[in-house]
Each structure stands twice: as C-alpha cells, then as structure tokens.
Amino acid sequence: xxxxxxxxxxxxxxxxxxxxxxxxxxxxxxxxxxxxxxxxxxxxxxxxxxxxxxxxxxxxxxxxxxxxxxxxxxxxxxxxxxxxxxxxxxxxxxxxxxxxxxxxxxxxxxxxxxxxxxxxxxxxxxxxxxxxxxxxxxxxxxxxxxxxxxxxxxxxxxxxxxxxxxxxxxxxxxxxxxxxxxxxxxxxxxxxxxxxxxxxxxxxxxxxxxxxxxxxxxxxxxxxxxxxxxxxxxxxxxxxxxxxxxxxxxxxxxxxxxxxxxxxxxxxxxxxxxxxxxx
Numbered sequence: 486x487x488x489x490x491x492x493x494x495x496x497x498x499x500x501x502x503x504x505x506x507x508x509x510x511x512x513x514x515x516x517x518x519x520x521x522x523x524x525x526x527x528x529x530x531x532x533x534x535x536x537x538x539x540x541x542x543x544x545x546x547x548x549x550x551x552x553x554x555x556x557x558x559x560x561x562x563x564x565x566x567x568x569x570x571x572x573x574x575x576x577x578x579x580x581x582x583x584x585x586x587x588x589x590x591x592x593x594x595x596x597x598x599x600x601x602x603x604x605x606x607x608x609x610x611x612x613x614x615x616x617x618x619x620x621x622x623x624x625x626x627x628x629x630x631x632x633x634x635x636x637x638x639x640x641x642x643x644x645x646x647x648x649x650x651x652x653x654x655x656x657x658x659x660x661x662x663x664x665x666x667x668x669x670x671x672x673x674x675x676x677x678x679x680x681x682x683x684x685x686x687x688x689x690x691x692x693x694x695x696x697x698x699x700x701x702x703x704x705x706x707x708x709x710x711x712x713x714x715x716x717x718x719x720x721x722x723x724x725x726x727x728x729x730x731x732x733x734x735x736x737x738x739x740x741x742x743x744x745x746x747x748x749x750x751x752x753x754x755x756x757x758x759x760x761x762x763x764x
Contacts, residue, residue, distance in 0.1 A: 511537075511601075511602040511603075512549070512599050512600065512601055512602065513535045513538075513599070513600050513602060514597050514598070514599055514600075515532040515533045515534070515535065515573075515597065515598055515599075515600050516532065516533050516594075516595060516596070516597050517530055517531070517532055517592050517593070517594055517595060517596045517597065517598065518531050518532065518533055518572055518594060519531040519572070519574075519594065520592050520593060520594060523660070523661075523663045524660045524661065526578060526579045526580075526581075526590075527576075527577075527578060527579070527629070527661060527663060528576075528577060528579055528589075528590065528592075529565065529574060529575065529576045529577075529663065530574070530575060530589070530592055531566070531572040531573065531574045531575075532548075532572060532573050532598050532600065533571070533572060533573075534566070534570070534571055534572050534573045535600070535602060537602065538573070538600070538602055538604070539568070539604070540564060540568060540604035541568065541604070541609045541611070542564075542567060542568065542609065542610070542633065542636040542637040542639070542640045542643070543563075543606060543607075543608040543609040543610065543633040543634075543636060543637055543727075543761075544563075544564060544604040544605060544606040544608070544609065544633075545561045545562055545563045545564060545604065545605055545606045545633070546561070546562060546564050546573060546575075546600060546601070546604055546605075547559050547560070547561050547600075547601040547603070547605070548560060548561075548562060548575070548598050548599065548600055548601070549598065549599035549600075549601070550585060550588055550589070550598060550599070551599070557599060558584055558585050559601070560585045560586075561605070562575045562576075562577060562632070563575075563576070563606070563608075563629075563630075563632035563633040563636070563729070563761070564604070564632070564633070564636050565632045565633075565635045565636055565664075566636060566639065567636055567639035567640045568640060569640070570639070573600065575632070576629045576631065576632040576635075576663060576664070577589065577629055578628065578629055606633075606761065607759070608633050608727060608729060608759055608760075608761040610622070610637060610642075610643055610646060612750055612759055613725050613750065613755070613759075614755045615646065618645075618646065618647060618648050618681075619648055619723060620646075620647050620648060620723050620724070620725055621647060621648060621649040621650075621651065621717055621720075621723050621724050621725065622643070622646075622647040622649070622650045622651070622681070622725050622727070623651045623653065623717075623724060623725065623726045623727070624637070624650065624651065624652045624653070624727050624729075625653045625702055625726065625727065625728050625729070625730075625734075625738060626652070626653065626654050626655070626728075626729050626730050627654075627655045627656070627702070627730030627731050627734045628655075628656055628661065628730060628731070629663075629730075630729035630730030630731070630734075630761070631652075631654050631663065631664060631729075632729075633727075633729055633761065634652060634727070634729070635664050635667070635668070638650070638652075638668065638671050639671070641675075643681070644675045644680040644681045645679075645680060645681075646681070647681045647725075648681060648682065648723075649681060649682050649683075649684060649717050650681045650682070650683050650684070651684040651685075651686065651715045651717055652668060652683075652684070652685050652686070653686045653688070653702055653711065653715070654685075654686070654687050654688070655688045655689075655690065655701060655702050655730075655734070656687075656688075656689060656690070657689065657690050657691040657692065658689060658691055658692040659689060659692050659694045659697075662687060665685070665687065668683075668685055669685065671683070672685065684715045684716055684717055686698065686711065686714045686715050688700060688701075688702065688705060698710060698711075698714055701734070702734060702738060703734070703737045703738055703741055706738070706741055707741065719745065721745075721746050721747060721757065724747065724757060725750075725757055725758075726738075726742060726747065726757055726758045726759070727758075727759050727760070727761070728758065728759070728760045728761070729760070729761040732762050735760050735761075735762055739758060739760060742757070742758055743758075
C-alpha cells in the first residue's frame with residue numbers, strides 16, 4: 486500500500502447537512518485535547534467529552550466544523566473511547582482533497598470542534614440476546630472500521646459476556662495497523678479466570694509481517710485459515726459476528742456467513758450478524 490490508505494477504509498460520512506433542529510440535539514463546542522498520527526494519512530484525536538454525553542460502545546457521533554460562510558460541515562465517526570472516559574476519541578483516514586478530513590488532518594491540541602449531543606448507531610453487543618457466556622464474538626474490520634471495537638474492548642462489560650473475543654483486522658500495509666499494541670495490552674489486562682479469552686488476527690493484503698496473515702478476510706474465511714489463526718471454530722450456536730469497514734468487505738462477508746447458515750440479527754428475530762457500513 487502507498488502512504489495514502491485506500492478510501493475503502495475511510496470512516497463513515499454523512500452529507501454535510503445541518504443537524505436536526507430538535508431541542509434534544511444540543512450542540513457543544515469542544516477543544517481538541519490529544520492528537521496522534523499513525524502515518525501520513527491515518528490519525529486519531531480526542532476532544533473533551535461533555536459530562537452529559539452518554540453513549541454505548543459501538544455507537545458513532547456527529548461532529549462538525551464551521552465554514553467561513555457560517556455553514557457547518559457534519560460527519561459521523563465511530564467513537565473509539567469507552568463510556569467511562571472523559572474524552573471522545575476518533576480514528577480516521579485523512580483525505581487530502583476531503584472538505585472535512587483535510588482540515589482535521591491539520592488539528593493541533595487547542596483547536597475546537599462541534600459535537601452533536603446525540604450518539605447514534607446500533608453496532609452494540611446488547612443487541613445479541615444471550616442466555617449465558619457460551620458464545621464467541623467475532624469482530625471483523627477493515628482499516629478504521631476497528632474504531633467501535635476498541636471502544637467495546639475498553640469497556641469491562643464485553644469481557645464478561647463472551648467466552649472468546651476474536652478481533653480480525655485487515656489493512657494493506659503494516660504501517661496502517663492502528664491500536665494493535667493497545668489491544669494486546671487490553672488482552673493481557675483481562676487475562677484472568679471468568680473473562681473472555683482474546684484472539685487477535687491481523688491480515689495484510691499488500692505487505693507481509695511476522696505473525697500476520699496475508700489476504701482478504703473473505704478469502705481467509707473460505708480457506709479455513711481464519712479459524713486456524715484464531716484458534717476458534719465457527720459454530721451456529723456459539724458464533725456472533727460484527728462487520729465494520731468498507732462496504733465490499735461487509736457485503737462479501739455477510740453473503741459468505743449467510744451461506745454457512747448464519748442469520749442477520751434483527752430486533753424481533755435474534756440472529757448471528759450485525760453490520761455497520763462505513764458509507
């Protein structure tokens with residue numbers, strides 16, 4: 486992969502329209518308190534979290550930047566931080582020609598951003614109805630689709646709900662891997678009796694790295710390599726899946742999983758698969 490990751494791993498975006506006029510959609514202006522650049526085009530940043538902002542791990546926030554003409558550009562990004570943290574963290578691809586992300590790419594501590602005080606999204610583990618812990622949670626992501634999973638793993642509750650948690654992250658090159666050290670540290674911190682066992686599978690499509698697989702997630706699933714690398718078998722009574730990332734991966738994996746007997750999880754019909762398309 487080149488120094489600029491493919492837009493296929495870019496964060497979810499919504500049209501630059503004004504936020505709802507409902508009185509409940511309060512907007513606050515928050516300072517940037519931390520910036521981290523993973524590479525030339527991939528970054529994370531944090532803004533102060535208003536005490537009244539309450540969300541569930543896996544949800545996304547609408548954040549805005551004011552234009553010179555008085556209008557506001559709004560975008561939606563999955564929240565990386567956990568509900569107990571005092572900041573809202575975001576993980577995004579910086580597109581040089583992007584009206585929004587190009588400006589965010591120049592952020593420094595002390596800059597400000599608008600935050601709509603109404604989290605959204607349904608990529609949350611409470612949607613899986615479980616009689617007990619005898620289930621495995623598969624979190625499949627491309628690029629910045631990892632963001633909502635980091636939020637879940639920073640929250641202690643998910644570690645109590647499943648027997649195994651498998652994170653599968655696919656990127657093009659090794660320098661596009663974000664949060665890997667933190668995920669490994671979280672796994673070490675939660676490696677005790679009664680909590681989920683953690684399995685982290687990294688796969689690169691245009692590079693190689695010791696300990697990582699090569700190939701797309703769907704190819705690895707079809708060949709059986711994914712289950713071998715994770716050390717966890719797919720099973721229709723145990724396996725629960727979340728898919729987050731570029732639409733091609735989401736649609737391909739949804740089709741493959743459905744072909745193996747797994748069902749979409751619906752409000753009135755519990756199933757195995759929950760998805761989040763990134764545009």
